[in-house]
Amino acid sequence: MDLFQALAEPRRREILDLVWEREREAGQIHRALGRLTFGAVSQHLKVLRDAGAVRVRPDGRRRLYRADKVAVRRLLAQLERMWSDKLTNLKALAEAEAKETRR
Numbered sequence: 001m002d003l004f005q006a007l008a009e010p011r012r013r014e015i016l017d018l019v020w021e022r023e024r025e026a027g028q029i030h031r032a033l034g035r036l037t038f039g040a041v042s043q044h045l046k047v048l049r050d051a052g053a054v055r056v057r058p059d060g061r062r063r064l065y066r067a068d069k070v071a072v073r074r075l076l077a078q079l080e081r082m083w084s085d086k087l088t089n090l091k092a093l094a095e096a097e098a099k100e101t102r103r
Contacts, residue, residue, distance in 0.1 A: 003075050011036060012044050016053055016067050021065035023057065059075035 005014055011033070018029055030041045047066055048054040052071040057064045 001048060001051055003051045003053055003071060004078075006047050006053055007072075007075070009044070011040075011045075012048055012053070015041070015044055015048060016072070018068045019054055020063045020069070021067045025062055025064060028064070 007016065008064055014033060018024055018032055024032075026038070026041055026045055029045070030036065030038045033041065036044075045054065045056075049056055049065075052068055054065050055068050057066070
């Protein structure tokens, strides 16, 4: 699963938000979300980790998760390019339609 697909899931975006500014253990993430089981949180973290959205750092027996901001920003840049291209195309279509209407 790529980063775009991984972040399409709302709970994964919530998890990413929780680990954006500081490292957290899976248990801390689980408690912060409340409504997800610990197993579900672990599965979401694995998907995010495999997609490159979060990094894990072992600390003794603990595993600390943190957002990989560089990877997420690359996705943002890609989305901005996509939207920019689409908006440029939409503008051109609207202008062409307006020209036709004026004739």
